[in-house]
Amino acid sequence: MTENIWLVLAVVGALIIFALAIYAGKLLMQLKQQNVAQAKAEQERQAQLQKHDRKVLDSLLIIVKAMKEEQCEYSEGAWRLTVLMDSLKLTPTMSAEFPAIVELYESIKHHSILAERKKLPKQQRMKQDVERMQAEAKLTEQISLELDTLYETATAQRASISESS
Structure with a gap:
């Protein structure tokens, strides 16, 4: 009789271990699926960030060209460039x-x-114009140099985004 009890207990123990092994396998499979789904979601997120940055960099390049060809005033270009650089997702510190x-x-x-x-009253507009022209005059030479560097940087970043897509 004692042998039967040990046999029953051994069978019950084996069934419990078997059930736990099946449950552990199921959990591992769910974990693997979850990891795959997370990796796919991250790839899609990166693709969206790259798409956004590619569009921003294209705009940056157009504005830089316009500024270099004197089709856009430095103040307007600086405004637009700074806002665009700050909107980059993959290189958020580019404006620095x-x-x-x-x-x-x-x-x-x-x-x-x-x-x-x-x-605005005419006097206020003129005051802002004078401030803008003084700031432009002070920074024109430096901005001119930075435009070349910005063009090269944006072109290189645009190429690296295209390669990784």
Whole structure:
């Protein structure tokens, strides 16, 4: 009788171990699927960030060209470039590499634009124009040098994003 009890206990123990092994296998399979899903989601997120940055870098290159060809004033270009550089997802600190462009932006960002500017009294508009021209005159040479570097940097980053896509 004692042997039967030990046999029953051994069979019950084996069944419990077998059930636990099946459950552990199921959990491992779920973990593997979850890891695959997370990796896929991360790849998709990176692809979206690259797509965003590619579009921003294309815009940066167009504005830099326009500034170099004097089709865009330095103050307007600095404003647009700084905002674009700050919107980059994969290289969010890019604007730190171009202090003159950022300095010009910082000196004019409080100025009124578009309809808001038209509402200003003439004297106030002229005051802002003088501030803008003084800031541009002070930083033109540095910005001109930074534009070449920015063009090269943006082109290289754009190429590296295209390669990794």
